Amino acid sequence: MPLPAIGRRTVLGATAAAAPAVLGLSSPASAAPKPPRKPRLLPGGGDLGPNVLVFDPSTPGIQSRLDEVFRQQESAQFGTGRYALLFKPGTYHGLNAQLGFYTSIAGLGLSPDDTTINGDVTVDAGWFNGNATQNFWRSAENLALVPANGTNRWAVAQAAPFRRMHVRGGLNLSPTGYGWASGGYIADSRVDGQVGPYSQQQWYTRDSAIGSWLNGVWNMVFSGVEGAPAQSFPNPPYTTLDTTPVSREKPFLYVDGSQFRVFLPAKRTNARGVTWGSGTPRGTSLPLSQFYVAKPGVSAATLNQALAQGLHLLLTPGIYHLDRAVEVNRANTVVLGLGYATLVPDNGVTALRVADVDGVRLAGFLIDAGPVNSATLLEVGPRGASRDHSANPTTVQDVFVRIGGAGAGKATTSMVVNSRHTIVDHTWVWRADHGDGVGWDTNRADYGIVVNGDDVLCTGLFVEHFNKYDVQWYGQRGRTIFFQNEKAYDAPNQAAIQNGPVKGYAAYKVGDDVTAHEGWGLGSYCYYNVDPTIVQHSGFAAPNRPGVRFHDLLVVSLGGNGQYEHVINDTGAPTSGTSTTPSTVVSYP
Numbered sequence: 001m002p003l004p005a006i007g008r009r010t011v012l013g014a015t016a017a018a019a020p021a022v023l024g025l026s027s028p029a030s031a032a033p034k035p036p037r038k039p040r041l042l043p044g045g046g047d048l049g050p051n052v053l054v055f056d057p058s059t060p061g062i063q064s065r066l067d068e069v070f071r072q073q074e075s076a077q078f079g080t081g082r083y084a085l086l087f088k089p090g091t092y093h094g095l096n097a098q099l100g101f102y103t104s105i106a107g108l109g110l111s112p113d114d115t116t117i118n119g120d121v122t123v124d125a126g127w128f129n130g131n132a133t134q135n136f137w138r139s140a141e142n143l144a145l146v147p148a149n150g151t152n153r154w155a156v157a158q159a160a161p162f163r164r165m166h167v168r169g170g171l172n173l174s175p176t177g178y179g180w181a182s183g184g185y186i187a188d189s190r191v192d193g194q195v196g197p198y199s200q201q202q203w204y205t206r207d208s209a210i211g212s213w214l215n216g217v218w219n220m221v222f223s224g225v226e227g228a229p230a231q232s233f234p235n236p237p238y239t240t241l242d243t244t245p246v247s248r249e250k251p252f253l254y255v256d257g258s259q260f261r262v263f264l265p266a267k268r269t270n271a272r273g274v275t276w277g278s279g280t281p282r283g284t285s286l287p288l289s290q291f292y293v294a295k296p297g298v299s300a301a302t303l304n305q306a307l308a309q310g311l312h313l314l315l316t317p318g319i320y321h322l323d324r325a326v327e328v329n330r331a332n333t334v335v336l337g338l339g340y341a342t343l344v345p346d347n348g349v350t351a352l353r354v355a356d357v358d359g360v361r362l363a364g365f366l367i368d369a370g371p372v373n374s375a376t377l378l379e380v381g382p383r384g385a386s387r388d389h390s391a392n393p394t395t396v397q398d399v400f401v402r403i404g405g406a407g408a409g410k411a412t413t414s415m416v417v418n419s420r421h422t423i424v425d426h427t428w429v430w431r432a433d434h435g436d437g438v439g440w441d442t443n444r445a446d447y448g449i450v451v452n453g454d455d456v457l458c459t460g461l462f463v464e465h466f467n468k469y470d471v472q473w474y475g476q477r478g479r480t481i482f483f484q485n486e487k488a489y490d491a492p493n494q495a496a497i498q499n500g501p502v503k504g505y506a507a508y509k510v511g512d513d514v515t516a517h518e519g520w521g522l523g524s525y526c527y528y529n530v531d532p533t534i535v536q537h538s539g540f541a542a543p544n545r546p547g548v549r550f551h552d553l554l555v556v557s558l559g560g561n562g563q564y565e566h567v568i569n570d571t572g573a574p575t576s577g578t579s580t581t582p583s584t585v586v587s588y589p
Helices: 062-073 300-308
Strands: 052-055 083-087 090-098 103-107 115-122 138-141 144-146 151-153 170-172 185-187 190-196 202-213 219-226 238-241 244-248 252-256 259-265 267-271 283-287 291-294 312-315 319-322 326-328 334-345 352-354 361-368 374-380 395-403 411-417 423-431 447-451 457-464 471-473 478-486 508-510 517-526 535-541 548-557 563-568 583-588
Touching: 052 062, 062 083, 062 090, 062 103, 083 090, 083 334, 103 334, 115 151, 185 423, 202 244, 202 457, 202 478, 219 244, 219 478, 219 517, 219 548, 238 517, 244 423, 244 457, 259 334, 291 300, 291 334, 300 312, 300 326, 326 334, 352 361, 361 374, 374 395, 395 411, 411 423, 423 447, 447 457, 471 478, 478 508, 508 517, 517 535, 517 563, 535 548, 548 563, 563 583
Parallel strands: 052 083, 083 103, 090 115, 103 138, 115 144, 151 170, 170 190, 185 202, 190 202, 202 219, 219 238, 291 312, 312 334, 319 334, 326 352, 334 361, 352 374, 361 395, 374 411, 395 423, 411 447, 423 457, 447 471, 457 478, 471 508, 478 517, 508 535, 517 548, 535 563
Antiparallel strands: 244 267, 252 259, 259 283, 548 583
């Protein structure tokens, strides 16, 4: 069966052409003015569209459908295809779900163990000659796997979360042949056997349970993980926190009888281990009737109308072009994407903006910068936001931002976090270094993430290649657990990155007025391939005071293309030669 076409747009709100005006006639004086027409209420719920494939154990030809999607998506790195593969509770035998770009696979139970695949969910790198460093934009959630050969292969790079999974065996994070790999992220998952990262350069695992962990290359970070290796950075390069200070798992779709619902996991403090070990998980759920189920082609005005009338948003797979910002103004609103639904601001607007309210959940979608420069792409809270959200924070989870690659795109700042207590849990904010519309000024983007709000927590922060600062943090009491960064490859010369008297812009800059900040397991890499003589003063910059603390920092020069003089401020040895050996600082100050 041929796959459904992608990118068809539904024209909403079309009306018949207005009748021509008749001149010289007027209404009777007695005619009362008509009251303004109230907007038609949009329906909640609805079908999930042609690119959400729902299976149950009796569905015929599951493997052939999986293979068909994979053939289309395997190497479609900047294509328009978007798919979600959903499995109803039950047991499935002999499947190998290979995942290509923009493909999400998920179970539809309340627990991963409700949906068991005797087989594999595989990511490998045959499409790229065994190199997994570009295996982006795919995900696996809420499934139990019994791998065919005892170990499941998940060879991914950035923006490829492995959430709420139960692997009844081992997990191999490297491609066949142990080629290059650069990931990755695991949360709320149990791996009964060994996790083998092999060639993975960095990895973050949160609130999970593992049988054992094999090795580390540069930066392996664990928080709240049962079975994690002991703290030992830099040799082996393990950063281990016993718990995660605050976490709240990503919302997910499930079935209750014949109806779809969305489960909203509860917030945890000092979290450790999985949320779904036994019994019903903690949290609440919403019927699909409370969601506006959006399809590609819908206008931003319609999305905002749905939000204004009190509906949540479920973005089905596809690409959504926006001529104005999507405005989330109501507390506890959920905006959940399926299959890497992608928002594109076409005319320089902000793609999505959140008010200073409690408990908004943004999850599971991609924002692509448009060809006209946007001042910002995602704003969490307005400038000056100051309300206390500690009891019910906003969460930003698996929300990925891209400037260039799929085409020309520009944005001055990609993501701004103004609301206090926001949790950013796994993001990749990427100024493209390859693909279409790529060049030092072609996909200009000066800043990746700017944090102005106090008490913000980032768990799993990947930010790469910005023209100036990748992360700027001005809020008080901010915390980051795991950071991965590459400086912009394409800086044409030293002068292009000169920052006043300082050589280059730090990857992670804490504002001079900040008195309390803490980070664990942070790494920055340089690969100045246009001008390998470029010197970067340091990967990290922060005020030197007791309340601003860092643990387990590293900088790496990839193959000697560029050099760091220090790790943080004036501390840490320079990188040297072509050995690709990290320079590390265990504690600062």
